[in-house]
Amino acid sequence: MEYVRNWLLPALLAVVQVSVWPGLTLLRGAAVEAPQLAVGLAVTASAVAVLGVRRRFPVAAALTIEGMLAAGLVVPDEALLAAMVAGVVALYSVAVRRPAGTAVLVATVLTGSAVLRSLLVYDSPVDIGGEALASFALFAGTVGAGRSRAAGSPDAAPPSANWRGPRPYGSPRPPRNGTASPVNCTTSARITSPPSWSPRTPHAASATAGRN
Known part of the structure; x- marks a missing residue:
């Protein structure tokens, strides 16, 4: 089941990517150059x-996929749709399975890489700024969604595994190693044990009768 969960989404992305580019492009009668086709399919x-x-190595997966997007300098944007979505999914896995920092x-890093690519592609500062804002919003939203999922996951560790709630005032502190403390046991025995009673001895009874 875990194997299917890991590879179902990548397989769907590959099918959608090939259907959109180069499949849809070729159906429309547009030409696709051989170098672009090779690079696009390889990416x-x-x-x-x-x-x-991504579930085992989320950080490495996110950074590796981001490096592949540099192929956008030689292929059209529609050839990198699967890689772009894969990068966002990998970042989501980082947010779920790794610390917030x-x-x-x-x-x-992904936002900075997107800005660098936009500097090489666009000439207008407006386009570059828009690309930077869009990347920041996308990645920030992805991290926020991933952290929310991590906080609500049943696998998340509790704040403290030894927390047993507030200790009543005056009660002895529980031992750390799970064994009772001799001091606590003695104190408890003094408080909880009923007073011992023994009958009067005959000598004490006669002395009392003589005084009366």
């Missing part, structure tokens, strides 16, 4: 393969 195959191990750091 798609690599991205979905890396996405399949790690997720924020990875999201910052």
